[in-house]
Amino acid sequence: MNRISKILLVVFICSVSLAASDDALEIYLLRDTVVDAQEIHLSDVSVLHGSKQMIEQAGKLVLGKLVRPGQDMVLDRETIYARLASIGIDSSNVKFLGAMNARVCRSEVVISTSEIVEYAKKAIAEYLKENDIAQAIASSRPSKVVVNGDKNGLKVVSIIESSGVRYVTVRVDFTINNETVDSRKVRFKFKYNANVAVATHNIDAGSLISEKDFRMKKTLSNSPSNFTVSPEGKVAKCRIAAGREMKSQMLANAQQAVVVKKNQMVEIRYETKVLFVSALGEALSDGRAGEIIKVANVKMDDRGRSIKGRVIAARVLSDGCVVPAY
Numbered sequence: 001m002n003r004i005s006k007i008l009l010v011v012f013i014c015s016v017s018l019a020a021s022d023d024a025l026e027i028y029l030l031r032d033t034v035v036d037a038q039e040i041h042l043s044d045v046s047v048l049h050g051s052k053q054m055i056e057q058a059g060k061l062v063l064g065k066l067v068r069p070g071q072d073m074v075l076d077r078e079t080i081y082a083r084l085a086s087i088g089i090d091s092s093n094v095k096f097l098g099a100m101n102a103r104v105c106r107s108e109v110v111i112s113t114s115e116i117v118e119y120a121k122k123a124i125a126e127y128l129k130e131n132d133i134a135q136a137i138a139s140s141r142p143s144k145v146v147v148n149g150d151k152n153g154l155k156v157v158s159i160i161e162s163s164g165v166r167y168v169t170v171r172v173d174f175t176i177n178n179e180t181v182d183s184r185k186v187r188f189k190f191k192y193n194a195n196v197a198v199a200t201h202n203i204d205a206g207s208l209i210s211e212k213d214f215r216m217k218k219t220l221s222n223s224p225s226n227f228t229v230s231p232e233g234k235v236a237k238c239r240i241a242a243g244r245e246m247k248s249q250m251l252a253n254a255q256q257a258v259v260v261k262k263n264q265m266v267e268i269r270y271e272t273k274v275l276f277v278s279a280l281g282e283a284l285s286d287g288r289a290g291e292i293i294k295v296a297n298v299k300m301d302d303r304g305r306s307i308k309g310r311v312i313a314a315r316v317l318s319d320g321c322v323v324p325a326y
Contacts (some may be wrong), residue, residue, distance in 0.1 A: 005014035020295065022094045025050040025058055025084075029077065033101040034107050036149070038065045042083075045075060045102040054089075060078050061087060064104075066238055070181075072105035109154055111145040111174065120170035120186035123158035134220055135191035136168065149176055166222055194221035196245045197231050203240040208254060210232065214246060245290035260287040265306075267321045268295060268314060282308060287316035292325045 025157040026049035027069050034148035035046045042048070043059035048056070061083055064073050076099060081091045117138050128136055137211045147154060153176050161171045172181045207213075209231045216230075234251040258267055260283045270277040287293040293316060297309040 015207050022089075023056050024056070024095070025089060025093055027058075028225070029078070029080075029096060029098040029100075031102065033102060033104045035066070036066055036107050037102060038067065038106070040064050040075075040104050041079065045104055046098070057087065058084065058089060060252045066104070066106045066148075069106075069108060070147055072103060073184045075102045075104065076100065077101065080296075082218050088278050106148045107216050109147045109149065111147070111156075113141055113144055114143050116172055116184050117170050117186055118144065119156050120188070121160050123160060123170050123172075124168055124188065127160065127163070130250050132192070132294065133190045136188040138186055139167070139189045140185070140187040141188055144173055145182050145184060147174055147176065149180055153177065159302070161185065164242065165224060170187075189222070190224075191220040192224045194219055197247060199240045199244050201242045203236050205218045205236055207236045209236060209246075209251070217245075234318065256288040256290075259289050259318065259324070260293065262286050265298070266295060268297065268312075269323050271323075279307075281312075281314070281322065282306070283294045284311070287322075289316055289318040291316050295322055 027042070028047040029047070030045050030047070035044050041059060042061040042063060043055075045063070047057045048059055048307050061256055061317050063075055063080065063083060066073060077096050080096075081094065084094060085091060085326045087239050120138070121136065124136055127133075129223045155175045157173045157175060159173070160168060161169050162169045167187060169187045172184045172186065172265055173180050195216050196219050198217045199214055199215060203209070203213055211232055214231055231251050233254055235254050237250055237252050240246060240250055262285050264283045266283050268279045268281040270279075280300075281295040284294040285297060294311050295314040296311045298306045299309055301307055313325040315325045316322055
């Protein structure tokens with residue numbers, strides 16, 4: 001082989017080698033990758049080596065999309081081979097290094113349940129002061145929020161959606177670029193300051209309550225109108241143990257003295273502006289002032305004996321007389 005032929009052979013071999021080098025693509029696959037955008041490109045999950053043109057072409061290859069918060073994707077080498085072939089890059093020109101599979105997820109912000117509750121509490125802080133509410137207790141537990149993107153771009157807006165005497169509901173909106181991406185609702189129940197009467201010692205049923213039998217204690221109530229009336233002067237309907245709260249159902253008003261006794265002769269009065277009538281009657285039951293009892297009209301016969309007549313309903317007066325109730 002002459003010198004010119006040798007030179008031509010070397011040039012041919014070099015040109016073939018250069019062409020092969022231009023078509024070759026080396027992919028170093030990363031095991032775990034976090035991306036910001038929805039679309040996943042080959043350049044996101046690998047380090048590419050090859051010609052500038054090859055790197056640019058392969059790097060733009062779309063491998064998939066992550067559209068849901070918390071979503072991830074696993075890409076294996078066979079899948080990437082197939083995607084490269086779809087844009088005209090032959091697998092024989094591709095060499096893989098690094099991981100066998102690449103796991104990809106989006107950068108995301110996770111707002112926990114306790115954080116959401118705290119955001120809602122800030123919205124009702126002024127409301128609690130204005131309505132003299134002692135406590136607001138979260139009665140619902142919202143699920144966590146997962147938002148794609150950077151926390152610096154996330155804004156939280158809390159709004160009182162509805163309220164009542166015993167509750168308030170707050171809506172917490174999560175926005176990115178002025179667009180609401182998720183919302184949660186938190187319901188709070190209220191506790192108000194209140195005073196209750198507590199027994200200072202064991203009190204037997206039927207006992208008249210005096211000042212020494214109880215003390216007032218500060219506590220929390222579900223209702224703002226739960227102002228305890230002093231039990232002094234009332235009667236215990238049941239046994240009340242020392243230290244126990246005196247509730248209204250345990251107490252009764254002290255009964256007044258009996259004004260009219262059963263079988264007692266009473267005066268029945270009927271009076272108008274122009275007429276006054278008085279008659280004799282017999283009480284058929286005990287009666288206290290203000291109570292309505294049955295009274296039998298009584299007439300005396302010739303021998304001075306009483307004869308019961310018509311029975312009426314009569315109201316007992318404090319002086320022991322009665323007047324027709326109806």
